[in-house]
Amino acid sequence: MRGALGGPRVLLRRLREVMAEPVSAQDRLDKIVVLIAANMVAEVCSVYVLRVDGTLELYATEGLNRTAVHLTVMRIDEGLVGTVAREAEPISLSNAQAHPAFSYRPETGEEIYHSFLGVPILRAGNTLGVLVVQNRAHRSYTEEEIEALQTTAMVLAEIIASGELTAMALPGAEPAARRPLHLKGLSLSEGIGLGHVVLHEPRIEVTKVIADDLPAELKRLDGAVETLRASIDIMLEDEGVARVGEHREILEAYRMFAHDRGWIGRMREAVMTGLTAEGAVERVQSDTRARMLRMTDPYLRERMHDLDDLANRLLRQLTGRAAGSEHARLPDNAVIVARNMSPAALLDYDRTRIRGLVLEEGAATSHLTIVARALGISAVGHMENVVGQVDAGDAVIVDGVSGEVHIRPPADVEAAYVDKVRFRAKRLERYAALRDVPTVTKDGIPIELHLNAGLLVDLPHIEETGATGIGLFRTELQFMIASAFPRTNEQLKLYRSVLDAAGERPVVFRTLDIGGDKVLPYMRAIEEENPALGWRAIRLGLDRPGLLRSQIRALLRAATGRELRLIFPMVSAVDEFDRAHHIVERELTHLRRHGHGLPERVLVGVMLEVPALLFQLDLLFSRVDFASVGSNDLVQFLYAADRGNPRVADRFDALAPAALRALKMIIDKAAEYGKPVTLCGELASRPLEALALAAIGYRKLSVSPASYGPVKAMLLELDLAAASAFVEPLLGLRGEVASLRPQLAAFAEKAGLPL
Structure with missing residues (x-):
């Protein structure tokens, strides 16, 4: 890609063609690493996928020994690849073997390669794997090359998140993107709910990532940013919030983010690598979210939600999707997942279809909790980053008794909870028998x-x-x-x-x-x-x-x-x-x-x-x-x-x-x-x-x-x-x-x- 200005865009177009081919997931990955290696003038390109057991497995390579595919497995605290996955940040080295984190794996044959560039494969800020290129020569990768590889990693993120790779994995070694999750939170409303995830403020699914016309995409991005800024200005001009106070300061900070040149600049740069406007918004937000999730400062982590909301607003502008349209598509057994919501927002839903409620925040005596209890909806709160760990439609179990949530539960867990629901039904029958007892x-x-x-x-x-x-x-x-x-x-x-x-x-x-x-x-x-x-x-x-x-x-x-x-x-x-x-x-x-x-x-x-x-x-x-x-x-x-x-x-x-x-x-x-x-x-x-x-x-x-x-x-x-x-x-x-x-x-x- 050095010196080839059209390199990233050409690569993205070719990747789009590969994505459309009716081939197996393994064949698709094998073709992708060949394309990336050729485009970046790299002797090696490898894809490592994070597994449910917390290890990284080599899923495809061009340049390393092919026999190492699905054989090479490393811990997330091991090697340069593990460091990239753990920190969710790119690593670029001209002499990788001199780095203290370098881990030699003899089966790969990588000892002859010196330069190393690894970028995390991210989705909603969560690490799904690592994409690596290597060269024999001691070379420094340019900012443009790092940016292009990060953009390419978006395509791989969609392959991993889709579940395509799960079929080729051994039990217990499936890709972590679709792994079952067992989370512990705070019981808000008792009961057990089995159903499928409905995101209260769903992430906008970006269906078109690769751009056809870069000037047009830049124009779309700039237009959406201007509309976003105007809407925030209108909020601040409203008489109800125009006076001085903490709420005013929060909105001013919100406006500051919307005018941040660095944020806007990163999205424009992402477009220039060949992404659509919405693809650029998603890329930048996923990278930002990954960094902020690893911060310990509660104020900075709180600002992550502001940036999430701004990104969602931009995506709605770009995709023409109205807020709240998810209400019309509520499944029969819905489990609402949200950062937080008002009682009125919960009551907006068809309550006969809701089986559970999962919140990143929530308190046992909040008004929302009171309404959930009144409606007999199982609810669990204090589930940190749960919105970023689920996809719409995921199977989920809400245990409002123990405060546990099972996302994409294994069959045996689901069967156990079906039995538990039957047991609760019998207990309810016993309570019903007390109806006429004074x-x-x-x-x-x-x-x-x-x-x-x-x-x-x-x-x-x-x-x-x-x-x-x-x-x-x-x-x-x-x-x-x-x-x-x-x-x-x-x-x-x-x-x-x-x-x-x-x-x-x-x-x-x-x-x-x-x-x-x-x-x-x-x-x-x-x-x-x-x-x-x-x-x-x-x-x-x-x-x-x-x-x-x-x-x-x-x-x-x-x-x-x-x-x-x-x-x-x-x-x-x-x-x-x-x-x-x-x-x-x-x-x-x-x-x-x-x-x-x-x-x-x-x-x-x-x-x-x-x-x-x-x-x-x-x-x-x-x-x-x-x-x-x-x-x-x-x-x-x-x-x-x-x-x-x-x-x-x-x-x-x-x-x-x-x-x-x-x-x-x-x-x-x-x-x-x-x-x-x-x-x-x-x-x-x-x-x-x-x-x-x-x-x-x-x-x-x-x-x-x-x-x-x-x-x-x-x-x-x-x-x-x-x-x-x-x-x-x-x-x-x-x-x-x-x-x-x-x-x-x-x-x-x-x-x-x-x-």
């Missing part, structure tokens, strides 16, 4: 066990479980899945359906808990540095009384002739409750004046989730009819630990003495005033935590539908007096412990409680 502890203490709900799909669970009622109906979910603000009649229809499904059972409706991190798609987002502590829930409702009044009016009309129970979320001061209660009274007066039917009785309560209310309990319980404890927010505010931030969400345990003392303070004060209190946070949905809550005095729990059976089964076997006697002294320990979880687990095991 929830009474072993020593005769009745516990009211309610359901948390928020969608019409939840309503059949009331009859299926035999629940005492709905302890929390999250009204905002209807608003989050709608494309426009639901009219009063639409709300009325939903609330009436809920009351009809519940029959004589009580239903507690929580007024809209929107704002902050629960943004409605049709409302302008207000950027806030601390959304969980910001303009949300009752704060938004009191500032926009028309919104709150329309919802309360719909609820009052839906409950005509029946009992209506209302709670207000995120109340921080008794005055807020008084103002919200006044709106209810005004709406009742309005309905009377206009001759509408009225509820038989209206009970108004408050969500206890802001710690300030712990110091207003006397005043509060003298006003409310009942209360509900929102343990998710209460615990995050007690510990100042954002439950949506995976770095801190699980740092503090709700079973710590401090948290349990706060919860006990509430139930003890409620007893003084004779006011019922239900704990409806996710804390009640886990058997061990439900044990602790019952032990400190809670007799009303509201749980997710999937948790109803396990919690009930535990309560039926619980000696509550013994549990209370065990827990009470632990709350008064002078030496504070991080959690009472180990002690409670030991108690449960000794008592033979099903957890």
Whole structure:
């Protein structure tokens, strides 16, 4: 290729012809290494493929001994080839044998070759193999040659990733690109889901890599970059984000990346080697991703996601593919894989087809997790780089019980999980058999066990479980899945359906808990540095009384002739409750004046989730009819630990003495005033935590539908007096412990409680 400006482009055209030939994968590789060696005026060209066992196997060569193909195997920490694979960076040497990492393999006959150029074969930043050229002479490879070889490696990456080479491999030595993966993360929602990968923000598959007209490709690239920059400028000019703040700085950094001359320059250079505009974007992003994946600086790794998003936006511009078009192609057994997503984004999918959810981020008490549990979707989070390790359509198993994910599982693993699903189905049958058994502890203490709900799909669970009622109906979910603000009649229809499904059972409706991190798609987002502590829930409702009044009016009309129970979320001061209660009274007066039917009785309560209310309990319980404890927010505010931030969400345990003392303070004060209190946070949905809550005095729990059976089964076997006697002294320990979880687990095991 030295001195031949058309060399790389000629090579790419010839490679395209070879790719189109109806030959075996081995024949195709053999032809490719001959073409590369001839084009680069190299005496040797070799392809090494990374195997599932972590070793590199020589798959094809021109120049080395052909008998070494499939015989030469080296560890990833061995030799120059291993170094290239491990570091995901090119190595160019004029005297390779003098390098300390050089490893002599006598079967290859490579001792007569001195110069060495190796480049990683990358896809989505993951190393699939190594492409090497060698010469007898001591020569230095030019930047143009290194760039051209990296471009050529893209073609090999597609061959390896396609699975073509798997058929020729021995069991246990298959190419790593399609290897089964067993990943461990954090359980977010219990259950087991078997299905196929659907990427929430899928990588754009580049179908045409080799360019026909370089000036036209440069023009396409420049046009797409300009459009990208303009779209970011529009985001920054939006009134909702134009003010100073951390979010503004993030977007400014985002714009800086889009204007980075080095990034744009590398893509233009890649086009000049013979790639299409989209091929150049993919090449540069894969190289950048490979480097950033190997960095330890969390800030720099976070910026990788910005670059991924920018590259995806560019590819969408170039391919004309609209964002979100994957929703229309959801398979019957879909497992959604994403870096992260909002609850509204999950609800956009056809929920009847979703079997699992896998997230690179995600926290056990995030709103997305709550929605996944409500829908009965198995979910696992904290799966680092999982988006880069899967392809759309890959077989996948999500074990939401153990927090494990199996990608492209072997047949025996899949069979084991099929058996596991059958076992879970039998266990569910046992829970179903408890449907009509009263929830009474072993020593005769009745516990009211309610359901948390928020969608019409939840309503059949009331009859299926035999629940005492709905302890929390999250009204905002209807608003989050709608494309426009639901009219009063639409709300009325939903609330009436809920009351009809519940029959004589009580239903507690929580007024809209929107704002902050629960943004409605049709409302302008207000950027806030601390959304969980910001303009949300009752704060938004009191500032926009028309919104709150329309919802309360719909609820009052839906409950005509029946009992209506209302709670207000995120109340921080008794005055807020008084103002919200006044709106209810005004709406009742309005309905009377206009001759509408009225509820038989209206009970108004408050969500206890802001710690300030712990110091207003006397005043509060003298006003409310009942209360509900929102343990998710209460615990995050007690510990100042954002439950949506995976770095801190699980740092503090709700079973710590401090948290349990706060919860006990509430139930003890409620007893003084004779006011019922239900704990409806996710804390009640886990058997061990439900044990602790019952032990400190809670007799009303509201749980997710999937948790109803396990919690009930535990309560039926619980000696509550013994549990209370065990827990009470632990709350008064002078030496504070991080959690009472180990002690409670030991108690449960000794008592033979099903957890």
